[in-house]
Amino acid sequence: MGVVRHVDDNVVHMSKRQILVVEDEQDIAELVALHLDDLCDEVVVAHDGHDGLRLATSQDWALICLDLRLPGPDGLEICRTVRRERPYQPILMLTSKSSELDRVLGLETGADDYLTKPFSVLELVARVRAILRRIDTLRSLPGGDEPKTNEIVAGEITIDPSRREVMLEGHSVDLTAREFDLLEHFARNPGRVFRRADLLDKVWGYGHEGYEHTVNSHINRLRAKIERDPSKPERIVTVWGVGYKFSSEHRAA
Ligand code: CA
Numbered sequence: 001m002g003v004v005r006h007v008d009d010n011v012v013h014m015s016k017r018q019i020l021v022v023e024d025e026q027d028i029a030e031l032v033a034l035h036l037d038d039l040c041d042e043v044v045v046a047h048d049g050h051d052g053l054r055l056a057t058s059q060d061w062a063l064i065c066l067d068l069r070l071p072g073p074d075g076l077e078i079c080r081t082v083r084r085e086r087p088y089q090p091i092l093m094l095t096s097k098s099s100e101l102d103r104v105l106g107l108e109t110g111a112d113d114y115l116t117k118p119f120s121v122l123e124l125v126a127r128v129r130a131i132l133r134r135i136d137t138l139r140s141l142p143g144g145d146e147p148k149t150n151e152i153v154a155g156e157i158t159i160d161p162s163r164r165e166v167m168l169e170g171h172s173v174d175l176t177a178r179e180f181d182l183l184e185h186f187a188r189n190p191g192r193v194f195r196r197a198d199l200l201d202k203v204w205g206y207g208h209e210g211y212e213h214t215v216n217s218h219i220n221r222l223r224a225k226i227e228r229d230p231s232k233p234e235r236i237v238t239v240w241g242v243g244y245k246f247s248s249e250h251r252a253a
Contacts (some may be wrong), residue, residue: 008152016041018059019128022052023067023094024096028117032065039128046204049073055083058088062132066111068095087174088164090131093120112178112206114214132204134177154187155248157226157235168226178203179222186236186246195243219244 017040023029024047033043040062043102056064056078064082068075075093082089087139093111113127152159158167164180166173175183181203186194194202194214204214223230237247 001039008062009053017062017132018042018044019063019065020044020046020052020055022046022049022056022070022075024070025064025067028067028094031121032124035067035125036063036128039125039132049075049077049078053078053081056089057085060086062135063090065092065128068093077114083176088177090135090177092127092131101245113177114211133205134181151210152184152187154246155235157183157187159184159187159246173225174223175225178218179225182218182222183226186244187248190246190248191230191243192243193239198243221235 009014018040019040020034021029021043023032023045026047029045029047033045037043040223044055045081046055049070051071051177052066056066057247065114066078070078074199079091079093082091091111092113092115094115094117096117096206113131115124115127150161152161156169159165160167161224163186164177166175166180166183185203196215199215200211204211219236220230223233223236226235228235235247239245
């Protein structure tokens with residue numbers, strides 16, 4: 001059981017598993033903090049965009065639960081700033097209505113996951129559990145000095161799951177946590193066709209029925225980072241009427 005703390009209390013401790021909640025609506029902030037409290041050592045709540053931005057960029061968090069509409073810098077600005085500094089920081093974005101969700105997806109901010117208000121506490125907890133499980137899996141993997149025994153080589157892309165590193169034609173590629181999971185899943189199953197619902201199930205986990213547009217958005221972002229010409233993808237290929245598949249074969253440069 002953790003402790004809910006508000007931003008004006010004192011210094012943040014680095015070793016604990018901490019979740020940052022940035023939410024200006026007091027009732028929602030308290031509800032979210034109350035339920036996430038069981039899943040981590042400490043929940044820190046910021047009530048506006050200024051505190052949110054400062055705290056979000058101050059350290060690594062197990063998760064940042066980020067409201068879109070905030071006084072001061074809004075959720076999109078905070079998300080973009082955090083992403084520039086720490087591409088792997090898990091971020092769950094809260095939006096007020098589905099039209100805002102479209103805006104979030106359209107702007108390609110790089111949030112790992114989204115919930116539209118009003119959301120059920122069960123769904124919130126399930127999403128956060130799924131994100132934290134991923135972090136536990138990463139922590140249990142060998143450290144940076146271990147030999148690279150489990151690299152995935154797919155054409156000119158090399159994926160190191162233990163370091164969460166992707167190299168493309170000799171250059172490092174910065175991917176968000178979700179983009180990395182998606183690419184790793186594809187690269188482990190080259191040539192296999194996945195429906196969007198399959199990808200939601202395997203990469204996002206529980207409770208994402210109806211979020212197929214999230215898959216499209218993440219695939220577009222991933223393509224922008226790994227395809228020579230994202231408008232003519234050769235690596236993550238659309239299989240019309242079905243879904244996507246990964247190809248490690250491509251034309252010569
Ligand atoms: Ca708000």
